[in-house]
Amino acid sequence: MSLFLVVALPFLGALLPGLMNQAGRAACAGITFVVSLAAFIGLLTNLPAVLAGETIKASIDWIPLLGLNFSLMLDGLGFFFAFLILGIGLLIIAYARHYLSRNDNMGAFFTYLLLFQGAMVGIVMSDNILLLLVFWELTSLSSFLLIGFWKHLPEGRQGARMALTVTGMGGLAMIGGMLILGEIAGSYNLSDILQSREAIQASPLYLPALLLILLGCFTKSAQFPFHFWLPHAMAAPTPVSAYLHSATMVKAGIFLMARLWPVLSGTPEWFAIVTTAGLITMVLGAVIALFKHDLKALLAFSTVSHLGLITMLLGTGTAFGAMAAVFHILNHATFKAALFMSAGIIDHEAHTRDIRRLGGLRHLMPITFIFATLAALSMAGIPFLNGFLSKEMMLEEANHTVLFGSPWLVPALAVFGSLFSAAYSFRYVGHVFLGPKRDDYPTTPHDPGPGLWLPPVILVVLVVAIGVAPFLAEPFVKMVTASLLGEAAEVPKAYFKIWHGLVPALYMSIAAVVGGLILLAVYRPALRLWDAAPRPEAKVIFEALIENVVKLAQGLILRSHNGAFSRYAALAMSFIILAGYYAWTTGTVGDATRTLQPVTAIAVAGWATLVAATIGLVFLHRNRLLALVFMGVIGLMVSVGFIFLSAPDLAMTQITVEVVTIVLLLLALNFLPKSSPIESSALRRSRDTVVAVAGGLAAMGLTYHFLMRDAVDQSISAFHLANSYKGGGGTNVVNVILVDFRGFDTYGEIIVLGIAALLIFALTEALLGGPVRARLLNREPDMPQAGDAHPGMMVVLTRVMMPVVLMVGFYVFLRGHNEPGGGFIAGLIVSIAVVMQYMASGFNWAAARLRYPYHGIIGAGVLIAGLTGIGSWFVGKPFLTSDFTYVRIPPFEKFELATAALFDLGVFLAVVGAVMLSLESYSRLARRSERPDTEHPIDIDPSRDDPENIMKAGG
Template sequence: MSLFFIVALPFFGALLPGLMNPAGRSACAGVTFTVTLAAFVGLLTNLPAILAGEVVTAGIDWMPALGLNFTLMLDGLGFFFALLILGIGLLVIAYARQYLSRDDNMGEFFTYLLLFQGAMVGIVLSDNILLLLIFWELTSLSSFLLIGYWKHLPAGRQGARMALAVTGMGGLAMIGGMLILGQIVGSYDLSVILQNRELIQADPLYLPALILILTGCFAKSAQFPFHFWLPHAMAAPTPVSAYLHSATMVKAGIFLMARMWPVLSGTTEWFIIVTTAGLVTMVLGAVIALFKHDLKALLAFSTVSHLGLITMLLGTGTAFGAMAAVFHILNHATFKAALFMSAGIIDHEAHTRDIRRLGGLRSLMPVTFVIVSLAALSMAGIPLLNGFLSKEMMLEEANHTVLFNSPWLVPVLATVGALFSAAYSFRLISHVFFGPVRDDYPAKPHDPPAGMWLPPALLIIPVILIGVAPFLAEPFVKLVTAAVLGDAAEMPSAHLKLWHGLVPALYMSIIAVVGGVTMLALFKPALRIWDALPRPEAKTIFDALVGATVKLSQALILPLHNGAFTRYAAIGTVTIVVAGYYAWSTGTVGAPMHAMQTADPVLISGWGMLVAATIGMVFLHRNRFLSLILMGIVGLMVSIGFVFLSAPDLAMTQFTVEVVTIILMLLALNFLPNRTPVESTVLRRMRDVAVAVAGGLASFGLAYYYILRDPVSTSISEFHLANSYKGGGGTNVVNVILVDFRGFDTFGEIIVLSIAALLIYALTEALLSGPVRSRLLNREPDQPQAGGVHPMMMVVLTRVMMPVVMMVGFYIFLSGHNEPGGGFIAGLIVSIGVVMQYMASGFSWASARLRYPYHGVIGAGVLAAGFTGIGAWFVDKPFLTSDFTYVRIPPFEKFELATAALFDVGVFLSVVGAVMLSLESFSRLARRSESIESEYPMDIDPSRQDQPPQATQGGV
């Protein structure tokens, strides 16, 4: 099977368990099992090629410019890990089916599990280190979900967070290291990197890269000083612990060290860092494990210890060490996964994992007893079980390792580690299964159904098989070792066998086992000493560290970013002014290129009105209604300015927008307080004045400087002027730019406008469906109300005006291509005409006569514009390419037909829809329960025979 499928299967399969959830728990587990089995079988189809020593590859270029290619590679090492991941995955899935209770969402669990599985398989099969990093981060994320699967347990959430923080941080370091490595070699492909040992080790950046990569590996594989997260991650359901924390995720760091072994190992730096970290972790983990009372915590620290052992072996940098590491990875995965599952069984049946509350289970749970005993004895390093063989090899290797110029340091510490390892293994057996049967178990323990004990039992088979007949495993171990070594070292000649003769390792092993038994005998006094010793609690330190980081960030951010908008605005203004001043004072200021034009009195008086209205707004802003009128004057003056400065389109747009804006603000002011109270102190107002004056002076300076000079590069406007008629078929260049040259911009803009209108509509809906609704309905108006709500004069006038407004809009729309006007302006004019009807004749009357909802108008507009653009595709032109022709229908003059006009129809409709939807939403808020809304346009109509609406009580 192609490698792509092996990696992709779990990811695609992850979709299935969630879907199968309603079909029952067995279906859910079954589909997960099938997916994993398919990937497993697919992996096995590649076995012949691997055995023949080939490297199976598959790849496609993804982003070659970045060196990021989706290339996969399967060699002995990758095959070994993929086999562990998928094989143990199968057992864990079968086990989890039994383990999870009815209250657990099984689909969710298996989805996470498959995601994790896919990410792990991706790591071990990646040939590109960038791809590997992606999968690496995916394992951190998916393991976070798995560890925190029991969301109701605080320990689970905290453990998941800690695991994510530590492994995620390690992942960041790893990214840095990998990028350096890729830069050194000039390729991100592993197969290329692995060929460049000398180049990498001679590079001055070798040490930083090494430290960063090792940080990532140590964090993932729980090596000292990052070992503390693993025991806290034990809050996860047991299948997760069995899968992630014995066989797969924690081995990812080990895998990477093994993968990078040919290029990174062999140097003094590698030797000192990796061996020391491994040794410390091994001893520390083993000692702590002995004194843990929680079964899973004991196993967690024992895992930490064994991972340290493997790390130390890889650190020695010898071929024999690498072989021993590979062998121990295999052995550890088998017995530790079995132990985790058994711990889960005990927890499941006895309802406690506390060793102090257990004991005497030997006769109650005989099957579990056999499984745990065999696995634990293997962990202790007892002959005829596989753990013994790799431990012997470790001790042998330790015997030859000289660290810090001391020939006895490593052997002694390794023996101490092995001793404690034996001790906690013995404690596990004796304190849980031996001793008298108790009568105070939280539940009555008995052996679980076969579905639960079979998976660990299956794992015991290789434990014994390899232990008795190590030569069976030898070809495979050597195959994997060869993949680890690459070209960096010769294959060791040693064989895997039970009896090596009376070598020092055997004596060390005997010391360890005898010492372990002695430790167990002395456990009670030892525990008293241990409990009396002051120990740093990793979680407290971690929490304090996180707390301190949060405090530091707050101290840095809060003064600037405290949630007060006013503060941001002030800081932002000052920053911009200071930055602008810096640019100004360090740049060169050229001489003006244009002479000042003279200003006539009309212009000066317009300027005077604008400035007076603006300053008036500042002084009178507490009277909100007055300041709104003043704003209208400002807008009007700006529009007139546009007229004067040769921008008729702008003037029309500004003018019409001004009208709808003021209507909108008036509608809002209807609800808001009419006055702004005096709140800020004089000092604060002076500060604001200073900021405002600085900003005003800066923008004045910028504008004044800019108006008198030409831009540094020539504008593209010449092109537009020259091609407007030839290419766009219109003489109003502004309109041609909008609907043709830059039609795509306009298309985006009408969509933004439409979204804004829909947002307003949605906010109104939210308000009217909440508690605000009743308050709005029962609101007392704060202003005296006019007598006639719908004055006759106004109704008549707006009705008469409506056709005129429509015709003006129509004219402005049609003439827009050649004269000032166009869809935007026409849309605004028509909107004003319609709004007038609402104002004059009332909301109910107007909406009753509304044939198409404004949402529909908006949608029709965007679609019309979009389809016009798409139309260009049918003649093999890019989106929004326009065309035009001239036709003459007698008796009319020759006129132009342009596709741009269709686009402008879209603009027109969206503008009408958006403006009307916004205003309509505001006016919906204004309806009150006691107000009488007439269904007639006029309050008094002489031609009407019925009662005036003051007497009727309907129409709302």
């Protein structure tokens, strides 16, 4: 199966569980399982090629200019991780189906899970490091959703936030590191970067790149000092913990260290940082884990510890260490996922995860006892289980590692960590399953159904199989190691076997296991010692840190952002003017190439009216109604100006928009105060005047400057003029540009218009659904109201005008392609016709006669325009290619039929819908309780009040 499909399947499939939510829990989990299984099988179809040592690649250009391409590759390492992610994912899905309770939203859970799965698969299969970063961030986001899945729990929310903060911060650092790496290598493709080991390690930017990338890896893989987020992420549902912390999320950092191992490792910096961090994390995690009483917390810290172990192995920089790391990743994923699931089962059955309240469960839960014990013993490093093999290899590697000039430091700490690791593993068995049966469990536990125990049992079968017959895993692990090492080193010859003879690693292993048993025997005094010892609480430190950062940010922001928006506006304006001034003074200015056109008296008259109205508006703007009158005059003069300057379409649009805008502002003014108070001081007004005059002069200067010069280059308008009729079949070039040449723009614009109208509708709904509703209904009008709100004369007039206006609209629409007019203008004209009915007879009367909701009209418009565009696909042309023909139906004259007219119809409908929906929303606010809604078109109707009619109605 194509690599694209393997990555895309979980993402596409993520839509399904949400949709299947209504179909029941089994269907919801089932579809998720099927999606995952399909991706898994798709991955397996690539196995033969991977085993043959090939690297499968697939690539699509995305933004090649930035070096960002959707390139995927699959080699042994990627396959190994994808196999773990998808394989364990399948078991987790089956387990989660039975684990989640009826109160949990299963659709949302599986949607998040699939998103996460897709992002993880994307990370391990990316060939392009920028693409890898995209997937990396996606895992941070989707794991946030998963960890915080139980939104009602504060720990869940805090844990999710902490995980997002820490891993997100690391992700930011990693973006920097990856960009540096790409710059050094000259390519953002992993396959190229992996070839440039010498160039990268010789570069002076190697150290910053390494530090930044490791910051990303360490935060993601919970390495010291960023280990603290992982235990808090345990507030997630157990399937999530099992998935994120065994095979996926925390392994992402490990994966990246392994992926970049050939180019980054082997330097003293890499060795010192990675080995030290891994070692500290391993020991620290193991020690803390022993003293945790929550089963999941114990497992969480043990995960931290094992991640440290793997990191340390990668840090040593030897091929043997890398092989041990790969093997341990596999082993850890199997036994740790099984252990998390066993913890989930115990929690599910006994309703507690507190080890102090458990014990003696072996009689009550025999199945769980057996598989959990096997997994725990594997974690402790007991022979015939897979954990033993990789731990042995780790001790072997530690034995050869010299850190800070000391040959015994690493081996000693490795044994120390293994000792605690054995101790907490034994504790998991001893304090939970062994011991006397108790009678104070919150509920009496028993083994769950196979849905819960089968997935971990499958994993434990693997644990035992690899442990007994390590040669089964050997070829696979060596294949993965080979692709990890690349050309940097040879795969070690060492065989995987249980008995290596009496080597130092065996003694170390025995010491760790025996020491672990002794430590568990003296657990009580050890715990008292631990509890008495002072230790920093990571969560408190983290929260204090966040709080201080927030305070710092507030201190900085609140000083400049003090809520005075008019001040921001003044600053922004001044800055724009200054920037323009700078550009003006530093640029070169050519000579004027055009001459002034003569001024006619009529133009001066129009200009003078506009100037008078604008000045009037500024000086009298406090009287808001008067201001609207001035606005109307200005709008009218602008329209007249358009027609004077040979733009009839613009004039028609401007004047119709003017009408609806004024209606809209009047509707709004109905609720707002009718005048603005004088608030600003004289000083402030003069400051504003200075800014305004400067801005006005700048705009005037700029306009005058370019009006006196020709364009620096040939405009594309000549093309439009030449092809309008030939190609678009219309003589009105403006309309042909709108519906044909630039049809895609127009399509976008009607969508924007529709969205604006829907936004207004939504805001109205929000207002009417809130406390504002009562205030609106009971408000006292602040102006005297007309006694006759819907006068008969106006009703009659608007009714008579309606068909005439509609006909004008129809005419303007039809002629649009060849004469000034078109969908926009016709839409506005028809809206005005309908608005008049609302104004004359009131909202209720008009709304009751509305046959199609305006939302639907907007939708129909966008749909018609879109389908017209898609239609051209069927004849093999690009989107929105138009066609036209001439038809003659006798006895009429020949007329033109163009697909562009259909597109224009879409524009028309969208405009009508959007304008009407906006105005209708405003009028819905205007209803008041003191004036009852009336279904009559006229308030005072003599025929209704006629005694004869009343008699008739009564009789």
